[in-house]
Amino acid sequence: MLIIDSHAHAATEDVLPVRFFDGWVDNLERLLPPDAPAGQRDALNAMFRRLNQDPRCDKLIAEMDRAGIAKTVLLIVDFAFAYPDQPDLLREVYAMHRELMQRHPGRFIVFAGIDPRRGQAGLELVEQALRDWGFRGLKIYPPCGYSPSVHELYPFYELCEKYGAPVLSHIGPTSPTLSFRFTRPDDVEDAAFRFPRVNFILGHAGVVWRQEAGMLAAYRPNVYMDLSGFQPEWRRGDLDAILLEHKRGGLLRKLLFGTDWPIHRILGGQKQWVDAFIDCARRGILSDEELGWIFYDNAAQILREPMRGSMAAGVPTTQREEREGVPS
Numbered sequence: 001m002l003i004i005d006s007h008a009h010a011a012t013e014d015v016l017p018v019r020f021f022d023g024w025v026d027n028l029e030r031l032l033p034p035d036a037p038a039g040q041r042d043a044l045n046a047m048f049r050r051l052n053q054d055p056r057c058d059k060l061i062a063e064m065d066r067a068g069i070a071k072t073v074l075l076i077v078d079f080a081f082a083y084p085d086q087p088d089l090l091r092e093v094y095a096m097h098r099e100l101m102q103r104h105p106g107r108f109i110v111f112a113g114i115d116p117r118r119g120q121a122g123l124e125l126v127e128q129a130l131r132d133w134g135f136r137g138l139k140i141y142p143p144c145g146y147s148p149s150v151h152e153l154y155p156f157y158e159l160c161e162k163y164g165a166p167v168l169s170h171i172g173p174t175s176p177t178l179s180f181r182f183t184r185p186d187d188v189e190d191a192a193f194r195f196p197r198v199n200f201i202l203g204h205a206g207v208v209w210r211q212e213a214g215m216l217a218a219y220r221p222n223v224y225m226d227l228s229g230f231q232p233e234w235r236r237g238d239l240d241a242i243l244l245e246h247k248r249g250g251l252l253r254k255l256l257f258g259t260d261w262p263i264h265r266i267l268g269g270q271k272q273w274v275d276a277f278i279d280c281a282r283r284g285i286l287s288d289e290e291l292g293w294i295f296y297d298n299a300a301q302i303l304r305e306p307m308r309g310s311m312a313a314g315v316p317t318t319q320r321e322e323r324e325g326v327p328s
Contacts, residue, residue: 001292002308003274004109004299005064005072007168007203007228007258010100011054014093015076016262019083021048023175051265057100060261060270061107067270070296071305072261074100075139075168075203076113078122082144082178094125098133109303111137111168115144116152123155130163136303137166142182143174149190157195166199166302167191168226172208185213192220199302204229206255207242214246217254224302225251227294228258231267234276240285252290256299 009015025044054060057074064072074097080088090113097110112129114122129135138160142148148169160167169188173180185205192200199222205213206227217223225246233239246255259273274295281291292308300307 001068001288002296002300003067003069003257004296004303004305005069005259005261005270006201006256006299007226008060008072008074008261009077009263010057010074010097011052011060011262011265012096013049013052014055014089014096016052017079017083017086018049019086019177020079020175021045021052023177024048026176047266051262054262055096056103057108061104063261063270064107067274069270069274071107071109073109073111073137073168073258073299073303075111077139077141077144078113078115078118079141079144081115081117082141091125094129094133097135101134109137110135111139111166113139113141114156115141116146116150116156119152123159126156127159130159130165135165137168140167140169142170142187143178143180145179145182147182148188149194153191154194157191157198160198161195164304166201168201168203171202171205171213172229185209185216188223189216189220192216192223196222198222199224201226201256201302203258204260206230206246207233210242210245214249214251217251218249224254224256224298226256226258228260229264230276231260231264231273234273235267239276240280240283243280243285247286247290252286252293253298255294256302257295 025041025048028044029041076093076097078090080090101108101110112126112135114126126138138156140148157167170183171185172183185202188200188202202213202223202225206225207230213225217225230239233242246252257277259270277291280286281288296308
């Protein structure tokens with residue numbers, strides 16, 4: 001079965017800075033018992049830093065191969081305005097992702113990340129990435145301090161319409177070092193309404209604020225939800241209920257599989273997360289066809305990847321590749 005992981009990041013402090021994980025450590029530290037040994041915070045910090053060390057994505061590729069994941073979407077986040085005390089490495093991060101695509105041909109789809117407060121310079125960078133460097137989408141991160149429907153993003157959405165690039169917006173809570181404002185599904189509504197030819201993916205919304213997100217996905221043809229961040233719910237035994245809720249709502253064609261690598265490496269690996277969904281199909285929560293929609297077909301349609309039927313018929317290229325002459 002073909003699988004696309006629709007939500008992941010390169011594991012390096014240039015992409016996911018130490019400040020980002022400081023918040024996770026704060027939360028975990030407050031859950032420790034009062035008699036926890038001294039130095040526990042240092043141990044937690046060291047653990048997160050260790051899990052965030054894979055700058056060439058070689059470990060991720062090995063995990064993908066074990067799990068049967070054909071391609072992974074790598075999302076860039078522009079943290080410069082949220083963490084102004086940190087070096088602004090956005091251009092270097094873009095260059096790094098270009099190198100990752102060259103190092104692992106055909107395995108990664110990269111979404112440019114941008115904060116709209118960069119203005120014209122940011123617009124030019126995103127267009128160059130979409131036009132010249134093979135990036136395939138836009139990642140916005142409202143916890144950095146802006147609404148996904150703010151007018152300053154409209155020129156970026158116009159670029160996405162021009163290049164057929166989807167937009168993935170974070171939904172729900174994140175590191176406590178960032179704001180949770182502007183992270184509800186309804187915050188995307190105005191943008192999705194004004195740009196009906198741009199596909200909007202609500203990151204994590206298949207899991208958090210599901211009813212609000214499901215209403216938007218049900219009535220907006222250009223709104224989808226990814227399931228990344230499901231791991232805590234899976235540990236609590238709630239993954240079945242989540243999938244059945246979306247199934248009853250007729251939303252299985254709007255769901256994308258995602259792992260949020262490396263955020264949940266502490267809980268397991270890519271094969272474990274793929275197997276969790278396969279187990280749902282084995283137990284009848286999903287049919288094999290429905291699992292194929294979530295694992296591959298829904299994402300492939302948005303990302304203009306070859307559909308399973310076309311590959312079986314020997315069609316080697318997507319419409320985008322045929323139009324632009326991109327090698328398959």
